[in-house]
Amino acid sequence: MTIKSTRRQFLKATAATGAAISAFSIVGCATGPNVVVIGGGFGGSTAARYVKKFGPNMNVTLIEPKTSYTTCPFSNAYLGGLVDFKYITHTYDGLVADGINVVHDTVSGVDANTKSVTLAGGQVLNYDRLIVSPGIDFKWDVPGYTEETSAKIPHAWKAGDQTKLLKSQLEAMKDGGVVIICPPKDPFRCPPGPYERASMIAHYLKTNKPKSKVLILDRKDKFSKQGLFVEGWGKVYGKMVEWVSSAQGGTVESIDAANMTVKAEFDAHKGAVINFIPNQVAGALAHSAGLTNDKGWCPVNLSTFESTIIAGVHVIGDASIAPGMPKSGNAANSQAKACAWAVVQMLNGATTVDAPMTSNTCWSLISPDYGIHVSAVWQGNDKEFVSISGGVSGSNLPDATRKMEAEFAPGWYKNIVKDTWNV
Protein backbone atom coordinates (compact mmCIF):
# COMPACT_ATOMS: atom_id res chain seq x y z
CA MET A 1 0.00 0.00 0.00
CA THR A 2 1.44 3.37 -0.89
CA ILE A 3 1.55 6.12 1.68
CA LYS A 4 -0.71 8.16 -0.52
CA SER A 5 -3.51 5.66 -0.62
CA THR A 6 -3.20 5.06 3.10
CA ARG A 7 -3.62 8.73 3.78
CA ARG A 8 -6.54 9.04 1.36
CA GLN A 9 -8.08 6.05 2.96
CA PHE A 10 -8.07 7.40 6.41
CA LEU A 11 -9.06 10.86 5.40
CA LYS A 12 -12.12 9.31 3.84
CA ALA A 13 -12.82 7.18 6.90
CA THR A 14 -12.36 10.19 9.16
CA ALA A 15 -14.80 12.22 7.14
CA ALA A 16 -17.32 9.42 7.22
CA THR A 17 -17.22 8.87 10.95
CA GLY A 18 -16.22 12.28 12.22
CA ALA A 19 -13.53 10.68 14.36
CA ALA A 20 -10.78 12.72 15.94
CA ILE A 21 -7.70 13.09 13.76
CA SER A 22 -5.50 12.21 16.73
CA ALA A 23 -6.82 8.64 16.71
CA PHE A 24 -5.67 8.37 13.12
CA SER A 25 -2.18 9.63 13.63
CA ILE A 26 -1.55 6.39 15.53
CA VAL A 27 -2.66 4.49 12.43
CA GLY A 28 -0.36 6.53 10.27
CA CYS A 29 2.49 5.27 12.43
CA ALA A 30 1.62 1.58 12.12
CA THR A 31 4.51 0.52 9.91
CA GLY A 32 3.95 -3.22 10.11
CA PRO A 33 2.36 -5.53 7.54
CA ASN A 34 -0.97 -4.67 5.88
CA VAL A 35 -3.93 -6.75 6.96
CA VAL A 36 -7.10 -6.04 4.99
CA VAL A 37 -10.43 -7.30 6.34
CA ILE A 38 -13.51 -7.52 4.11
CA GLY A 39 -16.88 -7.25 5.87
CA GLY A 40 -17.71 -5.42 9.10
CA GLY A 41 -20.09 -8.01 10.58
CA PHE A 42 -19.44 -10.29 13.53
CA GLY A 43 -16.48 -12.06 11.95
CA GLY A 44 -14.74 -9.17 10.19
CA SER A 45 -15.06 -6.56 12.95
CA THR A 46 -13.80 -9.00 15.58
CA ALA A 47 -10.90 -10.03 13.33
CA ALA A 48 -9.88 -6.41 12.71
CA ARG A 49 -9.89 -5.61 16.43
CA TYR A 50 -7.99 -8.74 17.45
CA VAL A 51 -5.32 -8.48 14.74
CA LYS A 52 -4.62 -5.04 16.18
CA LYS A 53 -4.70 -6.43 19.73
CA PHE A 54 -2.38 -9.37 19.04
CA GLY A 55 -0.14 -7.37 16.68
CA PRO A 56 -0.24 -3.65 17.56
CA ASN A 57 2.21 -2.85 14.75
CA MET A 58 -0.16 -4.24 12.09
CA ASN A 59 -1.74 -1.78 9.68
CA VAL A 60 -5.37 -2.95 9.68
CA THR A 61 -7.98 -1.81 7.15
CA LEU A 62 -11.63 -2.88 7.33
CA ILE A 63 -13.85 -2.52 4.27
CA GLU A 64 -17.61 -2.42 4.80
CA PRO A 65 -20.21 -0.60 2.67
CA LYS A 66 -22.63 0.21 5.49
CA THR A 67 -21.87 3.06 7.92
CA SER A 68 -23.86 1.28 10.61
CA TYR A 69 -24.47 -2.43 11.12
CA THR A 70 -27.78 -3.91 12.26
CA THR A 71 -27.32 -7.26 14.00
CA CYS A 72 -29.45 -10.31 13.28
CA PRO A 73 -29.05 -11.31 16.93
CA PHE A 74 -31.89 -9.61 18.82
CA SER A 75 -33.67 -8.75 15.55
CA ASN A 76 -36.25 -11.36 16.58
CA ALA A 77 -36.62 -9.52 19.91
CA TYR A 78 -37.20 -6.38 17.83
CA LEU A 79 -39.99 -8.19 15.94
CA GLY A 80 -41.45 -9.23 19.30
CA GLY A 81 -41.50 -5.61 20.48
CA LEU A 82 -38.90 -6.17 23.22
CA VAL A 83 -36.24 -3.78 21.89
CA ASP A 84 -36.22 -0.94 19.35
CA PHE A 85 -34.26 -0.73 16.10
CA LYS A 86 -31.58 1.46 17.64
CA TYR A 87 -30.80 -1.28 20.16
CA ILE A 88 -29.65 -3.58 17.35
CA THR A 89 -27.80 -0.98 15.24
CA HIS A 90 -24.18 0.02 15.83
CA THR A 91 -21.63 2.37 14.30
CA TYR A 92 -17.98 1.74 13.43
CA ASP A 93 -16.69 4.57 15.62
CA GLY A 94 -15.32 2.06 18.13
CA LEU A 95 -13.15 0.39 15.49
CA VAL A 96 -11.83 3.77 14.36
CA ALA A 97 -10.95 4.58 17.98
CA ASP A 98 -8.99 1.32 18.07
CA GLY A 99 -6.76 2.55 15.26
CA ILE A 100 -8.37 0.56 12.44
CA ASN A 101 -8.73 2.21 9.02
CA VAL A 102 -12.44 1.84 8.31
CA VAL A 103 -13.31 2.31 4.64
CA HIS A 104 -16.99 2.43 3.72
CA ASP A 105 -17.02 0.89 0.27
CA THR A 106 -17.75 -2.45 -1.42
CA VAL A 107 -14.96 -4.77 -2.55
CA SER A 108 -15.45 -5.46 -6.24
CA GLY A 109 -12.43 -7.70 -6.85
CA VAL A 110 -9.68 -9.68 -5.16
CA ASP A 111 -6.42 -10.34 -7.02
CA ALA A 112 -4.36 -12.99 -5.23
CA ASN A 113 -1.44 -12.60 -7.67
CA THR A 114 -0.84 -8.95 -6.92
CA LYS A 115 -2.21 -9.39 -3.37
CA SER A 116 -4.63 -6.52 -3.79
CA VAL A 117 -8.33 -5.76 -3.52
CA THR A 118 -10.24 -3.31 -5.68
CA LEU A 119 -13.09 -1.26 -4.29
CA ALA A 120 -16.21 -0.20 -6.19
CA GLY A 121 -15.00 3.38 -5.77
CA GLY A 122 -11.88 2.49 -7.76
CA GLN A 123 -9.37 2.42 -4.92
CA VAL A 124 -6.82 -0.43 -4.89
CA LEU A 125 -5.46 -1.71 -1.55
CA ASN A 126 -2.49 -4.04 -1.16
CA TYR A 127 -2.47 -6.66 1.54
CA ASP A 128 0.05 -9.00 3.10
CA ARG A 129 -2.81 -11.12 4.40
CA LEU A 130 -6.50 -10.79 3.63
CA ILE A 131 -9.35 -11.83 5.95
CA VAL A 132 -12.77 -12.30 4.34
CA SER A 133 -16.04 -12.47 6.32
CA PRO A 134 -18.79 -11.67 3.81
CA GLY A 135 -21.62 -13.61 5.50
CA ILE A 136 -24.25 -15.35 3.39
CA ASP A 137 -26.19 -14.89 0.20
CA PHE A 138 -29.37 -16.54 -1.01
CA LYS A 139 -29.95 -19.28 -3.57
CA TRP A 140 -33.34 -18.07 -4.91
CA ASP A 141 -34.01 -21.71 -5.85
CA VAL A 142 -37.71 -21.89 -4.93
CA PRO A 143 -40.03 -20.94 -7.82
CA GLY A 144 -41.85 -17.66 -7.29
CA TYR A 145 -39.38 -16.30 -4.75
CA THR A 146 -36.90 -13.77 -6.12
CA GLU A 147 -35.10 -10.71 -4.86
CA GLU A 148 -38.05 -8.62 -6.13
CA THR A 149 -40.56 -10.81 -4.28
CA SER A 150 -38.69 -10.13 -1.05
CA ALA A 151 -40.06 -6.58 -1.14
CA LYS A 152 -43.50 -8.11 -0.49
CA ILE A 153 -42.54 -11.33 1.30
CA PRO A 154 -39.51 -10.48 3.40
CA HIS A 155 -36.82 -12.98 4.34
CA ALA A 156 -35.39 -10.68 7.02
CA TRP A 157 -32.38 -13.00 7.17
CA LYS A 158 -29.98 -10.08 6.75
CA ALA A 159 -31.00 -7.50 9.30
CA GLY A 160 -31.94 -3.98 8.22
CA ASP A 161 -34.79 -2.76 6.01
CA GLN A 162 -36.02 -6.33 5.58
CA THR A 163 -36.46 -6.63 9.35
CA LYS A 164 -38.35 -3.32 9.46
CA LEU A 165 -40.57 -4.47 6.61
CA LEU A 166 -41.51 -7.70 8.38
CA LYS A 167 -42.30 -5.78 11.57
CA SER A 168 -44.48 -3.25 9.76
CA GLN A 169 -46.42 -6.12 8.14
CA LEU A 170 -47.02 -7.74 11.53
CA GLU A 171 -48.25 -4.39 12.84
CA ALA A 172 -50.54 -3.86 9.86
CA MET A 173 -52.13 -7.32 9.83
CA LYS A 174 -55.62 -7.91 11.23
CA ASP A 175 -56.23 -10.07 14.29
CA GLY A 176 -57.05 -13.63 13.29
CA GLY A 177 -54.52 -13.90 10.45
CA VAL A 178 -51.90 -16.59 9.91
CA VAL A 179 -48.19 -15.69 9.88
CA ILE A 180 -46.30 -18.28 7.84
CA ILE A 181 -42.58 -18.83 8.46
CA CYS A 182 -40.62 -21.03 6.03
CA PRO A 183 -37.22 -22.01 7.47
CA PRO A 184 -34.46 -23.01 5.01
CA LYS A 185 -32.62 -26.27 4.45
CA ASP A 186 -29.31 -26.92 6.21
CA PRO A 187 -26.76 -25.41 6.28
CA PHE A 188 -27.90 -21.88 7.09
CA ARG A 189 -27.01 -19.01 9.41
CA CYS A 190 -28.34 -19.38 12.94
CA PRO A 191 -29.91 -22.86 13.20
CA PRO A 192 -32.29 -21.87 16.07
CA GLY A 193 -33.12 -18.49 14.44
CA PRO A 194 -36.34 -19.36 12.58
CA TYR A 195 -37.81 -21.00 15.69
CA GLU A 196 -36.85 -18.10 17.93
CA ARG A 197 -38.51 -15.88 15.34
CA ALA A 198 -41.70 -17.97 15.51
CA SER A 199 -41.60 -17.51 19.31
CA MET A 200 -41.09 -13.76 19.22
CA ILE A 201 -43.80 -13.27 16.59
CA ALA A 202 -46.13 -15.41 18.72
CA HIS A 203 -45.32 -13.17 21.68
CA TYR A 204 -46.24 -10.09 19.64
CA LEU A 205 -49.46 -11.72 18.45
CA LYS A 206 -50.45 -13.05 21.88
CA THR A 207 -50.04 -9.54 23.28
CA ASN A 208 -51.66 -7.63 20.42
CA LYS A 209 -53.64 -9.98 18.13
CA PRO A 210 -54.52 -13.06 20.18
CA LYS A 211 -56.76 -14.75 17.57
CA SER A 212 -53.83 -15.03 15.15
CA LYS A 213 -51.53 -17.97 14.53
CA VAL A 214 -47.96 -18.85 13.55
CA LEU A 215 -47.54 -21.68 11.04
CA ILE A 216 -44.02 -23.00 10.40
CA LEU A 217 -43.68 -24.84 7.08
CA ASP A 218 -40.31 -26.54 7.30
CA ARG A 219 -38.04 -28.03 4.65
CA LYS A 220 -36.46 -30.17 7.41
CA ASP A 221 -37.57 -32.94 9.76
CA LYS A 222 -35.69 -31.74 12.81
CA PHE A 223 -34.21 -28.51 14.08
CA SER A 224 -31.95 -26.98 16.72
CA LYS A 225 -33.14 -27.13 20.37
CA GLN A 226 -36.34 -28.74 19.01
CA GLY A 227 -37.42 -30.40 22.27
CA LEU A 228 -36.97 -27.15 24.19
CA PHE A 229 -38.81 -25.03 21.61
CA VAL A 230 -41.74 -27.46 21.43
CA GLU A 231 -41.94 -27.59 25.24
CA GLY A 232 -41.82 -23.77 25.45
CA TRP A 233 -44.39 -23.19 22.72
CA GLY A 234 -46.80 -25.57 24.44
CA LYS A 235 -46.32 -23.87 27.82
CA VAL A 236 -46.43 -20.26 26.65
CA TYR A 237 -48.51 -20.21 23.47
CA GLY A 238 -50.71 -23.33 23.60
CA LYS A 239 -51.78 -24.13 20.05
CA MET A 240 -50.85 -20.74 18.64
CA VAL A 241 -47.59 -22.06 17.12
CA GLU A 242 -47.79 -25.01 14.73
CA TRP A 243 -44.73 -26.71 13.17
CA VAL A 244 -45.13 -28.82 10.03
CA SER A 245 -42.07 -30.94 9.24
CA SER A 246 -40.93 -31.80 5.74
CA ALA A 247 -42.27 -35.35 6.19
CA GLN A 248 -45.66 -33.90 7.18
CA GLY A 249 -45.76 -31.85 3.98
CA GLY A 250 -43.96 -28.70 5.12
CA THR A 251 -41.60 -28.49 2.14
CA VAL A 252 -42.32 -25.38 0.09
CA GLU A 253 -42.67 -26.04 -3.64
CA SER A 254 -43.44 -22.52 -4.78
CA ILE A 255 -44.48 -19.06 -3.64
CA ASP A 256 -47.39 -17.14 -5.15
CA ALA A 257 -46.73 -13.59 -4.01
CA ALA A 258 -49.75 -12.08 -5.80
CA ASN A 259 -52.11 -14.32 -3.80
CA MET A 260 -49.93 -14.45 -0.65
CA THR A 261 -49.92 -18.21 -0.87
CA VAL A 262 -47.29 -20.82 -0.07
CA LYS A 263 -47.66 -23.99 -2.11
CA ALA A 264 -46.34 -26.80 0.08
CA GLU A 265 -46.07 -30.47 -0.80
CA PHE A 266 -49.63 -31.44 0.24
CA ASP A 267 -51.51 -28.14 0.61
CA ALA A 268 -51.53 -24.49 -0.34
CA HIS A 269 -51.51 -22.11 2.65
CA LYS A 270 -52.62 -18.49 2.61
CA GLY A 271 -50.75 -16.14 4.90
CA ALA A 272 -51.61 -12.66 6.19
CA VAL A 273 -47.83 -12.28 6.50
CA ILE A 274 -45.27 -14.62 4.97
CA ASN A 275 -41.64 -14.84 6.07
CA PHE A 276 -39.86 -17.01 3.51
CA ILE A 277 -36.22 -17.74 4.36
CA PRO A 278 -34.27 -18.83 1.25
CA ASN A 279 -31.65 -21.59 1.15
CA GLN A 280 -28.17 -20.18 1.58
CA VAL A 281 -24.59 -20.07 0.26
CA ALA A 282 -21.50 -18.03 1.14
CA GLY A 283 -21.68 -14.27 0.45
CA ALA A 284 -21.37 -13.20 -3.21
CA LEU A 285 -17.84 -11.87 -2.76
CA ALA A 286 -16.61 -15.33 -1.76
CA HIS A 287 -17.92 -16.63 -5.10
CA SER A 288 -16.51 -13.85 -7.27
CA ALA A 289 -13.14 -14.16 -5.51
CA GLY A 290 -13.06 -17.90 -6.30
CA LEU A 291 -13.05 -19.00 -2.66
CA THR A 292 -16.05 -21.38 -2.81
CA ASN A 293 -16.39 -25.11 -3.48
CA ASP A 294 -19.10 -26.79 -5.58
CA LYS A 295 -21.59 -26.49 -2.70
CA GLY A 296 -21.11 -22.73 -2.46
CA TRP A 297 -19.14 -22.50 0.81
CA CYS A 298 -15.44 -21.79 1.50
CA PRO A 299 -13.10 -24.65 2.50
CA VAL A 300 -10.38 -23.51 4.92
CA ASN A 301 -7.45 -24.84 6.91
CA LEU A 302 -8.94 -25.25 10.39
CA SER A 303 -5.81 -24.03 12.20
CA THR A 304 -5.50 -20.71 10.40
CA PHE A 305 -8.79 -20.30 8.47
CA GLU A 306 -6.62 -19.76 5.39
CA SER A 307 -8.47 -20.75 2.23
CA THR A 308 -7.40 -24.14 0.86
CA ILE A 309 -8.09 -22.68 -2.60
CA ILE A 310 -6.29 -19.31 -2.49
CA ALA A 311 -3.16 -18.80 -0.36
CA GLY A 312 -2.90 -15.66 1.74
CA VAL A 313 -6.68 -15.27 2.00
CA HIS A 314 -8.46 -16.31 5.22
CA VAL A 315 -12.22 -16.93 5.39
CA ILE A 316 -14.18 -16.85 8.64
CA GLY A 317 -17.79 -16.71 9.82
CA ASP A 318 -20.87 -17.96 8.00
CA ALA A 319 -19.07 -18.20 4.63
CA SER A 320 -16.44 -20.67 5.86
CA ILE A 321 -16.71 -24.43 6.31
CA ALA A 322 -15.92 -25.22 9.96
CA PRO A 323 -17.27 -28.76 10.46
CA GLY A 324 -18.78 -29.16 13.91
CA MET A 325 -19.47 -25.46 14.46
CA PRO A 326 -22.79 -23.74 13.66
CA LYS A 327 -23.03 -20.58 11.56
CA SER A 328 -23.59 -17.98 14.28
CA GLY A 329 -22.38 -14.55 15.32
CA ASN A 330 -20.71 -16.01 18.40
CA ALA A 331 -19.01 -18.69 16.28
CA ALA A 332 -17.83 -16.03 13.79
CA ASN A 333 -16.45 -13.97 16.70
CA SER A 334 -14.60 -16.99 18.10
CA GLN A 335 -13.20 -18.02 14.70
CA ALA A 336 -12.10 -14.43 14.10
CA LYS A 337 -9.95 -14.49 17.23
CA ALA A 338 -8.27 -17.77 16.29
CA CYS A 339 -7.75 -16.45 12.76
CA ALA A 340 -6.37 -13.11 13.99
CA TRP A 341 -3.93 -14.99 16.20
CA ALA A 342 -2.80 -17.16 13.28
CA VAL A 343 -2.47 -14.20 10.91
CA VAL A 344 -0.31 -12.27 13.36
CA GLN A 345 1.86 -15.35 14.04
CA MET A 346 2.29 -15.99 10.31
CA LEU A 347 3.14 -12.36 9.56
CA ASN A 348 5.70 -12.57 12.34
CA GLY A 349 7.31 -15.55 10.61
CA ALA A 350 5.62 -18.61 12.12
CA THR A 351 5.47 -21.50 9.65
CA THR A 352 3.00 -23.67 11.54
CA VAL A 353 0.09 -22.79 13.78
CA ASP A 354 -1.73 -25.43 15.80
CA ALA A 355 -5.49 -25.94 15.64
CA PRO A 356 -7.35 -23.59 17.97
CA MET A 357 -10.04 -23.92 20.61
CA THR A 358 -13.29 -22.14 19.80
CA SER A 359 -16.65 -21.74 21.48
CA ASN A 360 -20.23 -20.67 20.89
CA THR A 361 -23.42 -20.06 22.84
CA CYS A 362 -26.78 -19.20 21.30
CA TRP A 363 -29.53 -18.17 23.66
CA SER A 364 -33.04 -18.07 22.19
CA LEU A 365 -36.01 -16.22 23.67
CA ILE A 366 -39.28 -18.12 23.72
CA SER A 367 -40.87 -15.19 25.56
CA PRO A 368 -39.44 -12.16 27.41
CA ASP A 369 -39.27 -14.38 30.53
CA TYR A 370 -38.27 -17.66 28.94
CA GLY A 371 -34.75 -18.26 27.62
CA ILE A 372 -33.00 -21.46 26.46
CA HIS A 373 -29.46 -22.06 25.24
CA VAL A 374 -27.19 -24.31 23.24
CA SER A 375 -23.48 -24.06 24.05
CA ALA A 376 -20.18 -25.75 23.17
CA VAL A 377 -16.40 -25.51 23.50
CA TRP A 378 -14.42 -27.08 20.64
CA GLN A 379 -10.90 -28.28 19.94
CA GLY A 380 -10.02 -28.07 16.27
CA ASN A 381 -7.97 -30.67 14.41
CA ASP A 382 -7.15 -30.92 10.70
CA LYS A 383 -10.63 -32.21 9.80
CA GLU A 384 -13.18 -30.79 12.24
CA PHE A 385 -13.97 -29.01 15.46
CA VAL A 386 -14.49 -31.67 18.11
CA SER A 387 -16.83 -30.68 20.92
CA ILE A 388 -15.05 -30.99 24.27
CA SER A 389 -18.07 -29.92 26.27
CA GLY A 390 -21.49 -28.40 25.77
CA GLY A 391 -25.18 -29.10 25.49
CA VAL A 392 -28.58 -27.44 25.79
CA SER A 393 -30.73 -26.16 28.69
CA GLY A 394 -32.48 -28.91 30.62
CA SER A 395 -36.09 -29.75 29.85
CA ASN A 396 -38.91 -28.94 32.30
CA LEU A 397 -36.78 -26.55 34.36
CA PRO A 398 -38.45 -24.16 36.85
CA ASP A 399 -39.83 -20.85 35.54
CA ALA A 400 -37.21 -18.99 37.58
CA THR A 401 -34.40 -20.69 35.64
CA ARG A 402 -36.01 -19.89 32.27
CA LYS A 403 -36.31 -16.28 33.41
CA MET A 404 -32.69 -16.16 34.49
CA GLU A 405 -31.63 -17.39 31.04
CA ALA A 406 -33.88 -14.79 29.41
CA GLU A 407 -31.88 -12.16 31.32
CA PHE A 408 -28.51 -13.68 30.39
CA ALA A 409 -29.40 -13.40 26.68
CA PRO A 410 -29.31 -9.56 26.55
CA GLY A 411 -26.29 -9.70 28.88
CA TRP A 412 -24.48 -11.76 26.24
CA TYR A 413 -25.71 -9.43 23.51
CA LYS A 414 -24.34 -6.26 25.11
CA ASN A 415 -20.99 -7.87 25.90
CA ILE A 416 -20.44 -9.48 22.49
CA VAL A 417 -21.38 -6.23 20.77
CA LYS A 418 -18.80 -4.42 22.89
CA ASP A 419 -16.21 -7.10 22.12
CA THR A 420 -16.95 -7.02 18.38
CA TRP A 421 -17.47 -3.32 17.61
CA ASN A 422 -16.11 -1.61 20.73
CA VAL A 423 -19.41 0.30 21.14
Next chain:
Amino acid sequence: MNIKTSLALGLFAVAALPFAPTSASAQNMNPELLASNCVVCHGPNGESVGHIPAINALSAKEISARIREFRDGKRAATIMDKIAKGYNDAQIDLIAEHFGAK
Protein backbone atom coordinates in the same frame (compact mmCIF):
# COMPACT_ATOMS: atom_id res chain seq x y z
CA MET B 1 2.51 -20.90 38.48
CA ASN B 2 5.34 -21.41 35.97
CA ILE B 3 4.83 -22.84 32.51
CA LYS B 4 6.46 -26.14 33.39
CA THR B 5 4.04 -26.82 36.22
CA SER B 6 1.14 -25.67 34.04
CA LEU B 7 2.11 -28.13 31.37
CA ALA B 8 2.56 -30.87 33.92
CA LEU B 9 -0.89 -30.13 35.29
CA GLY B 10 -2.24 -30.00 31.78
CA LEU B 11 -0.88 -33.42 30.97
CA PHE B 12 -2.17 -34.73 34.27
CA ALA B 13 -5.63 -33.34 33.48
CA VAL B 14 -5.60 -35.02 30.09
CA ALA B 15 -4.81 -38.34 31.70
CA ALA B 16 -7.58 -37.90 34.28
CA LEU B 17 -10.29 -36.57 31.95
CA PRO B 18 -10.42 -38.43 28.65
CA PHE B 19 -12.42 -35.63 26.99
CA ALA B 20 -10.20 -32.76 28.07
CA PRO B 21 -8.29 -30.99 25.29
CA THR B 22 -5.28 -32.99 24.23
CA SER B 23 -3.28 -30.16 22.73
CA ALA B 24 -0.93 -28.07 24.85
CA SER B 25 -0.11 -26.00 21.77
CA ALA B 26 1.07 -22.42 21.99
CA GLN B 27 -2.29 -20.78 21.37
CA ASN B 28 -4.19 -23.14 23.61
CA MET B 29 -1.87 -22.09 26.43
CA ASN B 30 -2.02 -18.40 25.56
CA PRO B 31 -3.95 -16.58 28.32
CA GLU B 32 -5.16 -13.72 26.11
CA LEU B 33 -6.50 -16.02 23.43
CA LEU B 34 -8.10 -18.41 25.92
CA ALA B 35 -9.73 -15.54 27.80
CA SER B 36 -11.00 -13.97 24.58
CA ASN B 37 -13.79 -16.55 24.46
CA CYS B 38 -14.98 -15.59 27.96
CA VAL B 39 -15.42 -11.88 27.22
CA VAL B 40 -18.38 -12.34 24.86
CA CYS B 41 -20.36 -13.10 28.03
CA HIS B 42 -18.36 -11.53 30.84
CA GLY B 43 -17.39 -8.36 28.95
CA PRO B 44 -14.01 -6.96 27.92
CA ASN B 45 -11.62 -7.43 30.90
CA GLY B 46 -14.45 -9.26 32.68
CA GLU B 47 -16.32 -5.96 33.25
CA SER B 48 -19.72 -7.30 32.27
CA VAL B 49 -22.64 -4.99 31.59
CA GLY B 50 -26.04 -6.62 32.11
CA HIS B 51 -27.08 -9.72 34.02
CA ILE B 52 -24.12 -12.04 33.48
CA PRO B 53 -21.83 -11.57 36.50
CA ALA B 54 -18.74 -9.40 36.10
CA ILE B 55 -15.58 -11.26 37.07
CA ASN B 56 -13.05 -8.41 37.16
CA ALA B 57 -13.44 -7.85 40.92
CA LEU B 58 -12.63 -11.48 41.79
CA SER B 59 -9.07 -12.55 42.54
CA ALA B 60 -7.33 -15.11 40.32
CA LYS B 61 -7.66 -17.61 43.16
CA GLU B 62 -11.42 -17.07 43.44
CA ILE B 63 -11.90 -17.37 39.68
CA SER B 64 -9.97 -20.60 39.34
CA ALA B 65 -11.70 -22.07 42.40
CA ARG B 66 -15.16 -21.19 41.08
CA ILE B 67 -14.48 -22.56 37.61
CA ARG B 68 -13.32 -25.84 39.15
CA GLU B 69 -16.51 -25.92 41.27
CA PHE B 70 -18.63 -25.33 38.15
CA ARG B 71 -16.73 -28.06 36.33
CA ASP B 72 -17.13 -30.51 39.21
CA GLY B 73 -20.84 -29.79 39.64
CA LYS B 74 -20.33 -28.18 43.07
CA ARG B 75 -21.64 -24.74 42.16
CA ALA B 76 -25.13 -23.92 40.87
CA ALA B 77 -25.11 -22.96 37.19
CA THR B 78 -27.29 -22.61 34.13
CA ILE B 79 -24.37 -22.72 31.69
CA MET B 80 -20.95 -22.29 33.35
CA ASP B 81 -20.84 -25.98 34.30
CA LYS B 82 -20.73 -26.86 30.59
CA ILE B 83 -18.23 -24.17 29.66
CA ALA B 84 -15.91 -25.03 32.57
CA LYS B 85 -15.65 -28.64 31.38
CA GLY B 86 -14.00 -27.36 28.20
CA TYR B 87 -10.75 -26.36 29.92
CA ASN B 88 -8.05 -28.29 31.77
CA ASP B 89 -6.57 -27.24 35.11
CA ALA B 90 -3.57 -25.49 33.59
CA GLN B 91 -5.78 -23.49 31.24
CA ILE B 92 -8.16 -22.54 34.06
CA ASP B 93 -5.24 -21.15 36.06
CA LEU B 94 -3.91 -19.16 33.10
CA ILE B 95 -7.36 -17.68 32.40
CA ALA B 96 -7.95 -16.89 36.08
CA GLU B 97 -4.59 -15.13 36.26
CA HIS B 98 -5.55 -13.09 33.17
CA PHE B 99 -8.85 -11.81 34.63
CA GLY B 100 -7.94 -11.79 38.33
CA ALA B 101 -8.09 -8.41 40.08
CA LYS B 102 -4.56 -7.09 40.31
